[in-house]
Amino acid sequence: MLTNLDRPFQVIDGPIVADDVIRRVEDPGNGAICVFYGVVRDHALSGKATRFLEYEAYTEMAEAKMAEIASEIRNRWGIERVAMTHRVGRLGIGEPSVVIAVGTPHRKQAFEACEYAIDRLKEIVPVWKKEIGPGGEEWVE
Amino acid sequence: MHVRARFFAAHRERTKIGHVSVELPEGTMVRGLVERVAERFPEIAPMLGTTRYAVNREYAPLTTVLQNGDEVAFIPPVAGGER
Numbered sequence: 001m002l003t004n005l006d007r008p009f010q011v012i013d014g015p016i017v018a019d020d021v022i023r024r025v026e027d028p029g030n031g032a033i034c035v036f037y038g039v040v041r042d043h044a045l046s047g048k049a050t051r052f053l054e055y056e057a058y059t060e061m062a063e064a065k066m067a068e069i070a071s072e073i074r075n076r077w078g079i080e081r082v083a084m085t086h087r088v089g090r091l092g093i094g095e096p097s098v099v100i101a102v103g104t105p106h107r108k109q110a111f112e113a114c115e116y117a118i119d120r121l122k123e124i125v126p127v128w129k130k131e132i133g134p135g136g137e138e139w140v141e
Numbered sequence: 142m143h144v145r146a147r148f149f150a151a152h153r154e155r156t157k158i159g160h161v162s163v164e165l166p167e168g169t170m171v172r173g174l175v176e177r178v179a180e181r182f183p184e185i186a187p188m189l190g191t192t193r194y195a196v197n198r199e200y201a202p203l204t205t206v207l208q209n210g211d212e213v214a215f216i217p218p219v220a221g222g223e224r
Contacts, residue, residue, distance in 0.1 A: 056149055056150050056153075057149075058147070058149055058195075058198075058214055058216070060198055061195055061198040061199075061214065064198055122219065123219070124200075124219075125219065126149065126195070126214070126216050126219060127219060128149060128150035128151075128217065128219065130150070139150050139151040139154075139217070141191070141217070141218035
C-alpha cells in the first residue's frame with residue numbers, strides 16, 4: 001500500500017507523508033489549505049500511559065467512507081479539494097495517524113470543512129485503535 | 142446461500158480469524174447471521190450489542206435481507222470519538 005498521488009482517500013501501512021496529502025488538494029484557485037494532523041499521544045483518555053498504538057482498518061470500506069465525507073463537503077460547501085490519508089499498523093508517540101487537507105478559495109470554509117471531515121471520520125470510517133501501555137493493552141471504544 | 146462475515150479489532154482477536162463463510166437459508170436477514178455467528182463464536186456474543194454491521198461496505202440495519210455472496214462486516218465501536 002504505497003502512497004499514490006492519484007488516490008485522494010487512502011489507508012496506508014507506512015508513515016504518512018503530509019506533503020503528498022497537501023499536493024492532492026493543490027489548485028490555482030485555492031486561497032487556503034487547511035491541514036489536520038491526528039497524532040498519537042502518550043496517554044489514554046482514562047489517563048493511563050500509552051507506549052504505542054496499533055491501528056486497524058476495514059480498508060476498502062474506510063476509503064469509500066472517506067470519499068463519502070468528501071462528497072458531503074462538496075454538497076455543503078461546494079469544496080472540491082479534499083484529501084485524507086489514514087495510517088494503520090504500529091504507531092509511536094507523536095506520529096500522525098491521520099492527515100486531512102482541504103483546499104478552498106477562502107480560509108474560513110477550509111477550517112470549517114476540515115473540522116467537519118475529522119469529526120465525520122471518527123463517526124463513520126471503520127478504523128480501530130488499540131492502546132498498548134505498561135499496564136496492558138486495550139481496544140479503544 | 143453463502144455469505145462472508147468479516148471481523149476486525151477486538152472481534153478478530155477473540156474469534157482468532159478475520160473472516161468466515163456462513164451458509165444460511167435464502168431470505169436470512171443480518172439479524173439471522175448475527176445469531177448464527179454468536180452461537181459459533183460465543184466469545185464475541187457479549188460485544189454484539191454495541192456492534193454495527195455493514196453489508197458490502199455500507200452500514201445496514203439488522204433487518205437487511207442478505208443475498209448469496211454478500212460480505213457482512215462486524216464493526217465494533219470506532220476508535221477515539223472524543224473531540
